[in-house]
Amino acid sequence: MDLTGPIWYPYTQMQTAREPLKIVSGEGVYIKDDQGVDYIDAISSWWVNIHGHANPVIAKAISEQALILEQVIFAGCTHEPAIKLANELLRKCNMPNGKVYYSDNGSTAVEIAVKMAIQYFYNSDKPRTKILTWENDFHGETFGAMSVSDQGGLNAAFTDLMFETIKIPIPKNPDDEETFDKISKIAAGNDIAAFIFEPLVQGAGGMVIYDAEILEKTISIVKKSGAIIIADEVMTCFYRTGTFLATDQINTKPDILCLAKGLTGGFLPLSVTVCNDMIFQGFLSQEKKKALFHGHSYTANPLGCVAALASISLTEEPSFIENLEKIKTILRAKSLSYQTSYPILNARYCGTIFAIDIPTKDEGYFSTQFNEINEYFLERNVFLRPLGNVLYIMPPLVISSEELHYIFQKIDDFIKTIIEM
Ligand SMILES: Cc1ncc(COP(=O)(O)O)c(C=O)c1O
Incomplete structure (x- = not known):
């Protein structure tokens, strides 16, 4: 890697990494470099691309919207693309009475979900702050998202600065009563605010795949403690596991869903945290301080919203x-x-995700x-x-x-x- 260049690349040891491919264009599943070589993008550019690169339907929707309204503050103002998309997402997520809270990437969708859960209990004067997660889960890059993630190698420098969470192992199979018992005791013995999990596939943790029945059983145990159920579908949404959501493969609906990555078909940064009416009601009050104070400059960007609408129409x-x-x-x-x-x-x-472990001397990330x-x-x-x-x-x-x-x-x-x- 030429270290004199202006860019510091993410997830890259700059001293030892090869030069990045300089990509000049994309079409369908291919990306083309500046030498004219085409590569199949077998990982959908960090899991975002759904309909192929430079999809003309999505590109057209964005370019038309750009000439109408490119961006507007999303507090005190709203716009048609955000309203239309929210309705479409509630339909696709089968949460007709739910609400859509916009942000602009997966980590912030998770931050918002965790804040929603904790403030829900705070607003009701019965505070709960403990969060339950799977061991080996990954939920993003910001401090809240890192705290609810596995705190191994990648986040080691920040471990002392994170808030504590309770990590539970994924039961080995639906009959692993020993682990289900353990989860049951943890859930009953703690005031758990929320259980957040990657449904069916732990992505960044090494594409670890587990059974829908295990998830269903765990949720039903944790739910008895009154905890809020948060499905982090940032990676799994938009048919990655074969269904629109991974949690479409279980009967129990989570209270909160986080969607990002494939949301705009891979064109623009946009994310949503979708919650049910129970959560939303917990924020209604004559007191302003009970509102949810979380917004980003580009929250609900209209170009992202029309890209997502076009992407949804293509999936149908x-x-x-x-x-x-x-x-x-x-x-x-x-x-x-x-x-x-x-x-x-x-x-x-699992659905459209396939993985193998290459035997190496030094396994792991x-x-x-x-x-x-x-x-x-x-x-x-x-x-x-x-x-x-x-x-x-x-x-x-x-x-x-x-x-x-x-x-x-x-x-x-x-x-x-x-x-x-
Ligand atoms: C399950 C899950 N949640 C959250 C995130 C964070 O998303 P983003 O990279 O858009 O912040 C990721 C990213 O890989 C993820 O896989």
């Missing part, structure tokens, strides 16, 4: 759902075949093999960016079967090289 086309089913079928088949041929890889999938794996796939025109030794695919949802098979062919070749080593 039959061809979108057909392709989604195709992706799910291929990932399921590939996962089963790897489980048989290479059990060591711990192949797994800081695996030194990251650079080699990254390079191997770049040379073969696939942009993968593994999470340490976890190699995963989370493609734009318009990827064709041929493109998906191309990626798997390269993964197959790669596996053969390491198994033979």
